[in-house]
Amino acid sequence: MRLKILLSAYACEPDKGSEPGVGWNFARHMAERHEVWVLTRSNNHQAIEDELTRNPVPGLHFIYHDLPAWARFWKRxxxxxxxxxxxxxxxxxxxVRQMHREMKFDLVQHVTFVKYWAPSALAFLDEVPFIWGPVGGGESAPLPFWPSFGLRGIIYETLRSLARRLGELDPFVRRTARRATLALATTPETASRLRRMGVQQVKIFAQLGLSEEELTLLSALPNSSHNTIVFLSLGRLLHWKGFHLGIMAFAKSGLSDAQYWILGDGPERRRLERLAKQLGVTDRVHFFGQLPRTAALELLGQCHALIHPSLHDSGGWACMEALAAGRPVICLDLGGPAVQVADETGFKVAARNPDQTVAELAEIIRQLGTSNDLWRQMGNHARQQVQQNCCWPNKVKVLSKLYRAR
Structure with a gap:
């Protein structure tokens, strides 16, 4: 039986990554199984309607909402x-109340933003099952790492923790938690916070997914032909992304013939370049800056493994794409990356303090750098895992079973 479902997806746009991609793919594939209405922002209207004109999706309907112009002049x-x-x-x-009076939905679900410390309008529909999530944001960088962030980073982490705590105390957020029939948490850290807020049923469910086209593209990337081992990190160069830990671990590994490629840009770049110089690895650590996606994928195809030492990450898009491309992932045992990476597909390092973390990362880098069989074996397992767990049609199939159990 096809259910009538209302989704709230503030961020929702075709052919985009991150949260807009989550909103679009969630709705697009859910409509294959159910009759779906999506509440989203009015500024997504043109991109969505253009895509539906080119590729109609039966059973998928959009309702557009925004604040009036006079109430949003300040947003840039x-x-x-x-x-x-x-x-x-x-x-x-x-x-949403008016929509429910007209349509009599069987179930409503909040999809984006993937943020647990903000309210959802759907929580104010009292007579219909409400699924909250996937939501994340409950992850925190362990305190022993804070001194390495610098003053700006410490201020950021302090304000983030304060804003999150205020959100947890917000009466509208508390109502959202009380009303949730089921909450989908992206990480165990977020799940713990949701339970403390009073959510009765919580399930770990990553917000990340790949279309069949993306899986085909990534899985087709060949194994690296480089004679020397190449490690790669990808993302914005922010303090909490932990790239400084990756550089220190690479230097400590002692692999004189290996290379470490860093793709992305951000406020930490100069500090990271100075760190590489101080550690004497500027000839082996290469900063490529921000690249177009095609160029980034080409470099991903030339590397052997991904280093992703993020200290608080609800998702980890780079990890998912690397796994789909058959590259093992080295990450910290924190947040979304730790949910994605299994023992057969990579390494998860405990993050107790910087010295211990760098030492364990360095040992893993050394291990991968001296064993061709290991990274190949892990890469094959990684491709299989992503095909099974991260393909959008499969993710929606799992969710559809949860719907029927409500």
Missing amino acids: GQKGVQLYYYLWQLTAIPV
Whole structure:
């Protein structure tokens, strides 16, 4: 039986990554099994309608909502986006109530933003099962790592922790937690916070997924033809991404003929370049800056393994893509990457303090750098795991079973 489902997806846009991609793929593939209505922002209208004109999706309907122009003149790009998102949820309450009166939904689900410490308009529909998530954001960088962030990083972490705590105390967020029939948490850390807020049923469910086209593209990347081992990190160069740990571990590994490629840009780049110089590895650590996706995938195809030492990450897109490409992942045993990486597909390092973490990362880098069979074997397991767990049709199939159990 096809259910009538209402999704809240503030971020939802075709052919995009990150949260807009989560919203679009969630809705697109859920409509293959159910009749789906999606509440999203009005500025997503053109991209969505253009895509549906080219590729119609039966059973998929969109409703567009935004604050009136006079109430959003102050929002410019990403500036003010968190406050705007909060207001968008509250002003959407009468919209979803009216929709439910007309359509009589069987179930409603909040999809994006993937953020547990903000309210959802769907929590104000009292008479229908409400699934909250996937939501994340409950991850925190362990305190022993804070001194390595510098003053700016410490201020960021302090403000983030304060904002998150205030969100947990917000009466609208508390109502969202109480109303959730089921919460889908992206990580165990978020799951713990949701339970403390009063959510009765919580399940770990990653928000990340790949389309069949993306899986085909990534799995087709050949094994590296480099004679020397190449490690790669990919992402914005931010303090909490832990690239400094990767550089220190690479230097400590003692692999004189290996290379470490860092793709991405951000405020930490100069500090990371100075660190590589101080450690005497500038000839083997290469910064490529921000690259187009095609160029980044080409370099991914030339590497042997991904180093992803993020200290608080709800997802880990780079990890998922590397695994799909058959590259083992070296990550910390924290957040989303730790959920994705299994013993057969990579390594998870405990993050107790910087010295211990760097030492264990260095040993793993050394191990992979001296064993061709190991990274190949892990890479084959990685491809199989992603095909099974991260393909959007398979993820939606799992969710559909949860729907029927409500």
